[in-house]
Amino acid sequence: MTSLRPPLLRSVLAGGILICLPGLDGAEPKEDHLIATTVAAAGADYLVQGEYLGTAGGKQLAAQVVAQGDGKFLAVFEPGGLPGDGWNGTDRIEVDGKASGDTTTFGQIGWHGALTGPTFTGTTDAGAAFTLTKVTRVSPTMGAKPPAGAVVLYDGSNTDAWKDGKVETIEGEKCLAVGAETKRSFTSYHLHVEFRLPFKPFARSQERGNSGIYIHHTYEIQVLDSFGLKPQANDIGALYTVVPPLLNACHPPLTWQTYDIDWQGPTFDGAGTKTGNAAVTVRLNGTLVQDHTEVKSGTGANKKKTETPQGGPLWLQDHQNPVYYRNVWLAEKT
Structure with missing residues (x-):
């Protein structure tokens, strides 16, 4: 597998952010070499990223919003629900978005929406209005206890x-x-x-x-x-x-x-x-x-x-x- 960091960069963990420092050539670190390990250090984009669930035209609809850096996002709309929880496993609509202030706006191939705080509203390509709310799923086996003899x-x-x-x-x-x-x-x-x-x-x-x-x-x-x-x-x-x-x-x-x-x-x-x-x-x-x-x-x-x-x-x-x-x-x- 490929190396993940330029060979001349050194890194330190500070305040939940992995920061790549200048290498021997004196080059300045790029923003894309910052790696957040805590929510506090993740910044505004992390608060937008996540899973959203609601309805459109009376049918369940979900979206997974993926942060792509510099206020850019990809919304993946999934009819029926989230993966493993209602989605049919095949239909997915990808729509690009961009943050401006407190709102992230999405618009492409007939799908349009605006995400502010925990609420994602908009219309589908068929003109159906949707309202989705941010959800946080927890695995059903989270915290599983080892059985006797494990x-x-x-x-x-x-x-x-x-x-x-x-x-x-x-x-x-x-x-x-x-x-x-x-x-x-x-x-x-x-x-x-x-x-x-x-x-x-x-x-x-x-x-x-x-x-x-x-x-x-x-x-x-x-x-x-x-x-x-x-x-x-x-x-x-x-x-x-x-x-x-x-x-x-x-x-x-x-x-x-x-x-x-x-x-x-x-x-x-x-x-x-x-x-x-x-x-x-x-x-x-x-x-x-x-x-x-x-x-x-x-x-x-x-x-x-x-x-x-x-x-x-x-x-x-x-x-x-x-x-x-x-x-x-x-x-x-x-």
Whole structure:
């Protein structure tokens, strides 16, 4: 995967903003190298970004408003409701918008609207009036408690289960930083993990809050701010570069999100010869995004990595983005 920062830039975390400092060539940092890790540091555009729900012409309508930097926005209208909560999964209308003062105005291909505070009003291309109100969804598995016998990997108290486990305090909460790898290896299990993505409105694609859940340090379930995007095989919920998610269930950045991953490792005979492929079922924020997906080999750069009966550690990929984790536990299968 590509590097996310110019090699001559240094960065520091201050007041919830990751600031890239001038490099050795003396160049000044660009605004698009500011990365907010707290709501307080995210600025006015973050208050506009989010999910909106209401009706148009008596039918339910939703919109996901995505910040694109410098007061520019993309509104994705979704008839029926939000992804995983009423939307039909196919119809989406993308409309550009621009903020001016307290109002963000949208207008394109017959759709027009104005967003002020938590209220988004306008008309569809069919002339139906809509009124949408900002909503904040919480995953139904947020705060899930580990069952009896589960392996608690991180509950905020210590990093004893991890190599390179580092804790950072974000908005008063002790969070596990990227780059940590479990000391133990595991084979098949149910994994619960909660994560929080940074707000990077100027970034695009793989530069927008990138990390990954690496099972056996071999198979990656992508972690990325894909909010409002058409899902691809390198977006959140994907078996990285192999299988795209069934649905883009990503919530806005700077909100806690959940992965619940059911992993069945590959099988081997007594001589260590592989006899069956791995399989994975993934729920992102409670929505099914991988359904018993067959996993034939490692993903990304690990495609040719040798699979073993012993499984491997869990790694939270460090992709030079301030992604944070909490409430990480797994229940091993017998």
